[in-house]
Amino acid sequence: MKMNDTIVALATPSGAGAIAIIRVSGPEAISIVSPLFNAKSGKLLEKQPTHTLHLGNIIDSERVIDEVLVSVFRAPKSYTGEETIEISCHGSPYIQQEIIQLLVRKGCRSAEAGEFTLRAFLNGKMDLSQAEAVADLISSENQASHQMAMQQMRGGFSNEIQRLRQELLDFASLIELELDFAEEDVEFANREEFKKLIQRIQNVLKKLIDSFATGNVLKNGIPVAIVGEPNVGKSTLLNSLLNEERAIVSEIAGTTRDTIEDEMAIGGVGFRFIDTAGIRETKDVVESIGIKKTFEKISQAQVVVFLLNAEKFEVRSSSLSASGISPEGGELSELKTEIEKIRNKFPQKPLLIIANKADKIEEAGKESLIAELNSIAQNREKAHFLLLSAKTGAGVEELKDKLLDFVNTGALRNNNTIVTNSRHYNALLSALEEINKVQEGLKMGLSGDLMAIDIRQALHHFGEITGEITNDDLLGNIFANFCIGK
Ligand SMILES: Nc1nc2c(c(=O)[nH]1)N(C=O)[C@@H](CNc1ccc(C(=O)N[C@@H](CCC(=O)O)C(=O)O)cc1)CN2
Numbered sequence: 207m208k209m210n211d212t213i214v215a216l217a218t219p220s221g222a223g224a225i226a227i228i229r230v231s232g233p234e235a236i237s238i239v240s241p242l243f244n245a246k247s248g249k250l251l252e253k254q255p256t257h258t259l260h261l262g263n264i265i266d267s268e269r270v271i272d273e274v275l276v277s278v279f280r281a282p283k284s285y286t287g288e289e290t291i292e293i294s295c296h297g298s299p300y301i302q303q304e305i306i307q308l309l310v311r312k313g314c315r316s317a318e319a320g321e322f323t324l325r326a327f328l329n330g331k332m333d334l335s336q337a338e339a340v341a342d343l344i345s346s347e348n349q350a351s352h353q354m355a356m357q358q359m360r361g362g363f364s365n366e367i368q369r370l371r372q373e374l375l376d377f378a379s380l381i382e383l384e385l386d387f388a389e390e391d392v393e394f395a396n397r398e399e400f401k402k403l404i405q406r407i408q409n410v411l412k413k414l415i416d417s418f419a420t421g422n423v424l425k426n427g428i429p430v431a432i433v434g435e436p437n438v439g440k441s442t443l444l445n446s447l448l449n450e451e452r453a454i455v456s457e458i459a460g461t462t463r464d465t466i467e468d469e470m471a472i473g474g475v476g477f478r479f480i481d482t483a484g485i486r487e488t489k490d491v492v493e494s495i496g497i498k499k500t501f502e503k504i505s506q507a508q509v510v511v512f513l514l515n516a517e518k519f520e521v522r523s524s525s526l527s528a529s530g531i532s533p534e535g536g537e538l539s540e541l542k543t544e545i546e547k548i549r550n551k552f553p554q555k556p557l558l559i560i561a562n563k564a565d566k567i568e569e570a571g572k573e574s575l576i577a578e579l580n581s582i583a584q585n586r587e588k589a590h591f592l593l594l595s596a597k598t599g600a601g602v603e604e605l606k607d608k609l610l611d612f613v614n615t616g617a618l619r620n621n622n623t624i625v626t627n628s629r630h631y632n633a634l635l636s637a638l639e640e641i642n643k644v645q646e647g648l649k650m651g652l653s654g655d656l657m658a659i660d661i662r663q664a665l666h667h668f669g670e671i672t673g674e675i676t677n678d679d680l681l682g683n684i685f686a687n688f689c690i691g692k
C-alpha cells in the first residue's frame with residue numbers, strides 16, 4: 207500500500223441517509239479540495255487553520271454539486287496524522303458518488319479497507335492493539351463488548367504490556383552489558399531482583415491469558431444451548447427469551463429438526479441462544495442428524511439449559527404419593543438418569559434444569575416438585591433448578607438473572623483488562639513460554655548470553671501485540687477486515 211498519496215472514501219454507510227461524510231487524507235488533501243470548494247465566507251480553504259468548519263458549495267467547474275460542510279484537520283493533528291478534509295454532504299448516493307468521482311479525477315485514490323486507521327497506526331497516532339480495538343468498537347453490539355473495545359482503544363492493555371516490556375528491556379540491557387565485561391566477572395543485573403520481575407511478569411501474563419476465556423465469550427456472545435426431550439417447550443422458551451416468534455412451535459413432537467440460533471443482550475451481556483432438536487430415540491434419518499447436532503451444540507455451549515415438562519412429574523408424584531409408591535421408581539428416577547447422562551458427558555458444563563409448563567400444574571404440586579428437583583440439582587456443582595412457563599413468560603426473568611449469574615462478569619466490573627483478540631492471546635502464550643524459559647535459566651544459573659536470547663524472544667512477542675514488531679502480511683490481514691472509510 208502506498209503511503210504518500212491522498213486517499214478518499216465514504217466514511218458513513220453506503221446508501222441514502224440524512225448526511226454522508228466523505229473523508230480525504232494525505233499530503234494533497236487540502237490542496238485538492240480547496241479549489242473545488244466555494245466557501246460562503248469567501249475564505250480560501252487552504253488558508254484555514256486546523257479543526258475549523260466551513261459552509262459552502264462543492265463545485266465541478268461551474269456546476270454546483272451540493273451545499274456542504276467542510277472540516278479541516280492539519281497534519282499531524284488529525285485522526286490519521288495527515289492533512290485531512292471531511293466533507294459532510296447531503297446523503298444521496300448520487301451526490302456521494304459525484305463528489306468522490308470528482309476527487310478521484312482531481313488526484314485522490316480510493317482508499318482500501320482500514321487504510322485511514324492503518325495510516326493512523328503507521329504515523330504513531332495509536333499502536334496496533336488500539337487500531338484493532340477500533341474495529342471491535344465499530345462492531346460492538348452490547349455494553350460488555352463496547353466496554354472491552356473502548357478500554358483497549360484507550361490503551362489500557364497496551365500500557366500494561368508496554369510497562370512490562372520496558373522493565374524487561376532494562377534488564378536485558380544490563381545482562382547484555384555484562385557480556386561486554388565477560389573477563390571481569392561482574393554482575394550488573396541483580397539476579398534476585400530479576401527473579402522477582404520475572405515472577406511479576408508471569409503473574410500478569412497468566413492473568414491476561416486467563417481473561418481471554420471471558421473476553422472471547424463476552425465478545426462473541428455466550429452460547430446457551432436449550433436441550434431436552436421433544437415437546438417440552440424449547441422453541442417456546444427461545445421465542446420468549448428473544449421476544450419474537452423466531453422458531454416454529456407446535457404440539458407435534460419433533461418440530462425442531464435443525465438448530466436455531468439468535469442473539470440477545472441481557473444486562474449488557476450478549477447471549478447466543480441455541481434451540482435444538484428434541485433428544486429421543488428415532489428411526490427418522492433427518493431427525494437423528496438433528497439430534498447429533500444437538501450434542502455438538504451442547505459441547506460448544508457455555509451454559510446448558512435442560513428443559514423438562516413439569517406436568518409429567520407433577521401428575522406422577524401426586525398419584526405416586528397417593529398410592530404410597532416411592533417416586534424414585536417412576537419418572538423422577540428416569541429424569542435423574544437423563545441428567546446423569548448429560549453430567550457424565552459434559553462434566554464441566556454449568557447446567558440449568560428447568561421445569562417448564564408451570565402454568566399447567568397445581569399450586570400444591572409445585573412445592574414438592576421443586577424440593578424433588580432441587581435435591582437432584584444439589585448433587586451437582588454449578589447446577590440450578592427453576593420452575594417456569596415459557597408460554598406465559600412467568601419465571602423467564604428469573605432465568606435471565608440466573609444466566610447472568612453464570613457469567614463471570616466480575617472481571618468486567620472491576621475494570622480489569624480483558625484480552626479479546628486471539629492474536630494477542632497467542633502472543634501472550636508465546637511470551638509466557640519464553641518467560642518460563644528465562645525463569646528456568648535463572649534457577650539453573652544459566653550464563654547471561656543464553657538467557658539474553660530467551661529474554662529477547664519474550665520481548666519480541668510483547669512487541670507483536672503493540673505492533674513494534676510487525677510485517678506487511680500481518681498488517682494487511684488486520685486492516686483488510688476493517689470497513690472502507692475507517
Ligand atoms: N467527523 C468525524 N467524526 C469522528 C471521527 C472522525 O474522524 N471524523 N472519528 C474517527 O475515528 C472518531 C473520533 N476520533 C478522532 C480522533 C482524533 C481526531 C483528531 O483530530 N486528533 C488530533 C487533534 C487532537 C486535539 O484536538 O487535541 C490529534 O490527535 O492530533 C479526530 C477524531 C469518531 N467520530
Ligand SMILES: Nc1nc2c(ncn2[C@@H]2O[C@H](COP(=O)(O)OP(=O)(O)OP(=O)(O)O)[C@@H](O)[C@H]2O)c(=O)[nH]1
Pocket residue numbers: 435436437438439440441442443454455456457458459460461462463482483484485562563564565566594595596597598
Ligand atoms: N401450557 C404450556 N404449554 C407450553 C409451554 N411451553 C410450550 N408449550 C406448548 O408445548 C408444545 C411444544 O412446544 P415447543 O416449543 O414446540 O416444544 P419443543 O421442545 O421445541 O419441541 P421439539 O421441537 O419437537 O423438540 C406447544 O404446543 C407449546 O405451545 C408452557 O409453558 N405452558
Ligand SMILES: [Mg+2]
Pocket residue numbers: 440441442453454455461462481482
Ligand atoms: Mg422445537
